[in-house]
Amino acid sequence: MPIRPGPPETAPPIPVALAHLPTIGGLVVPWVTPRTADGRYLLGAVDAAKTRTAIHRRLCGVCGSCLTDRLVLLLRESDLPRYASTEPGVHPHCAAYTTAACPMVAGRRSHYRASAHQIGEDAVHGADLDQRLGAPAEPWHAVWLARYTVITLHGHPAASYLLIPPLRIRPIGAAPQRSS
Template sequence: MQRVVYLRDRLDGQRMKDVVYVHPPRYRGEEFQNSAGLPRPVVGGLPFPWVTPMGDGQPLFREIERVKAELCRRLWGCQVCGNDLGTTAWVALQEPRDGSAVVSSAAIHAECLRIAVDYCPVLGNPSMGYVFTEAYEDDIVAVSDTSPDRNPHAPTARWHLRPVVETSRPDRVRRFHSLAEVKAAGRGSTSKKTNPR
């Protein structure tokens, strides 16, 4: 059994630890209502991401099933399809720079990223100014937020992209892609993967 510890918000704004025991072959969705894999089920014209919970038999598209999201982060799985990621995967960032905050701690396959930006009203919103980059699993790290103006109800740690100079591969070249570039790559071929190197 795989022991997974994740943090859950309490009503008083504090965080508490929860422990989940998962049998690895069944982690990919067999025990969950929303199974893993591609193509994603389509509900109401929208693809149903693996981390999206069910409520009263309907997808709750505005919510994230925290256990699944934490499984994806800890076991290097894709939050859109729920399957294992490769050596590298894609993350959305708040700014085009090393050390930038990651929009979601779980990464995404290139193909799944294009699904996400086409249908997610947040990731696909040009006014949000998000950028995207390919990253290794150890590139995503927790950074404590000790600023006095931090929202007391927000987690004390935030996930960031580790700067290249702090990695075990300092010769890595990281390229940041705009939303328009990610969407354009998706129009070429669904199997095409943008190479950031």
């Protein structure tokens, strides 16, 4: 008997604080997402300049506005031992939206994409892209912080909490789905 695909994913409601951002298929495009010369957004990649600016100036990677006294770093399980993220922190409400909207963070995808985006010089892939392409997805965690320090990790600025006790670390959603 053939397996039928489940119902299409429905986009979560867009919070008012994110209504100014562009959308694709009903999903907010994060502020750090790069755009191609022909205007397409590359979800899953990050704009290098915006990411550097966000980390150094404490801007939210989703909405682009200033982070306040509470922020969240969204980390893959393998990133936890580094106590750092090369992606910017986000507001708690932006983290909540991301965990509902992003299929990777939410654990709704069993594997990372098999091929990398074709990106221009303004965008970057994660330092471990080669290990992730087509690999099984990892669980994600929300690391709640009052602040972070900026370090360099794999040649990129990173938000680090190595010397800053996290307010809490919570697993996000269910473990990634594994195909049988």
